[in-house]
């Protein structure tokens with residue numbers, strides 16, 4: 001259906017966690033009517049980010065159930081509201097972590113809406129009217145057009161999904177911290193979903209990229225397949241010492257408590273440690289580790305809608321793709337378990353439209 005939206009609420013079937021065990025199972029719920037500024041989307045694919053585990057398992061103590069996770073969503077537009085001009089039925093589009101903001105604060109007015117104090121998360125949140133948000137492990141979503149991006153023509157939809165969180169999460173800080181110029185020396189700590197996009201994007205920006213991994217297991221793939229220039233196992237004290245002071249930045253994607261000092265030591269003058277992992281315990285470091293080298297520790301939270309569009313365009317232009325394992329929804333719980341035990345190369349993407357969402361694999 002084209003413009004002139006339906007006046008009825010519709011039922012969606014998602015896969016929801018009911019409690020902190022984080023096990024997903026079929027769940028029916030009602031989508032809001034497609035409002036004048038809304039886009040109704042049939043979900044095709046949705047990537048699985050480690051954040052989906054943190055949220056489903058209540059790692060931060062703020063989870064609400066039932067919860068349909070998923071925030072690397074690619075779908076097909078089914079219907080648009082009367083005021084939507086950028087999209088039409090049949091377009092292939094993407095949605096990330098944020099689906100609402102106030103539009104009035106400084107972050108909103110400066111295209112940093114992901115930092116709006118009133119931002120609405122795509123799941124595990126509520127809209128201003130109190131209705132829960134639900135994510136992309138679902139047959140459909142209704143999303144304000146401001147938070148919808150077009151997937152470039154010619155980009156495979158399943159390939160595009162990880163760019164909507166993992167990709168933009170790396171692209172945004174590299175741009176904002178002036179770390180996008182060619183010739184820089186970067187480190188990527190933790191070679192998972194975000195980390196592998198870090199390697200690919202940084203290489204496409206012309207950086208010399210070192211992967212820093214918890215073991216030697218991923219060395220071959222990092223160098224031979226993903227194109228990393230160097231590889232460090234963080235347990236190899238001699239190799240870590242030899243690399244001290246050599247990097248302009250380290251993108252730290254570790255999703256669990258870990259020491260910062262080994263990675264601060266890798267930075268040269270003015271180097272930046274950019275912390276990405278969602279970690280519910282204090283991290284610590286000795287202040288001279290920062291002062292002796294004018295180093296900084298920074299954080300960054302996904303990216304803006306504008307940056308998501310830039311990430312997609314950059315990847316299309318440079319031929320950057322994600323490396324994914326496509327699975328059906330019936331496998332989603334195994335996929336979550338495998339992700340949690342670091343057994344995925346490098347992002348699971350659920351083939352939502354190709355799955356029987358009512359239960360069977």
Ligand SMILES: NC(=O)C1=CN([C@@H]2O[C@H](COP(=O)(O)OP(=O)(O)OC[C@H]3O[C@@H](n4cnc5c(N)ncnc54)[C@H](OP(=O)(O)O)[C@@H]3O)[C@@H](O)[C@H]2O)C=CC1
Pocket residue numbers: 048049050051052054165166169189190191192193194195212213214215218253254255256257258275276277278279300301302303339340342346
């Ligand atoms: N700031 C933001 O906006 C965003 C934050 N995130 C967060 O970033 C983190 C990473 O997400 P994602 O890439 O999807 O996760 P993955 O699980 O795909 O990757 C994390 C990687 O970190 C390493 N790792 C895992 N566990 C440990 C551990 N206990 N100690 C040391 N290293 C470990 C592994 O790499 P290796 O085998 O190489 O050691 C693993 O592949 C999560 O906390 C997620 O919530 C995600 C997206 C956006």
Ligand SMILES: O=C/C=C/c1ccc(O)c(O)c1
Pocket residue numbers: 049051052060097165278301302
């Ligand atoms: O996957 C993206 C989410 C990142 C994130 C960052 C900070 C935070 O508190 C979260 O709950 C998630």
Ligand SMILES: [Zn+2]
Pocket residue numbers: 049050051052071097165166
């Ligand atoms: Zn994510």
Ligand SMILES: [Zn+2]
Pocket residue numbers: 101102103104105106107108116117118119
């Ligand atoms: Zn705002």
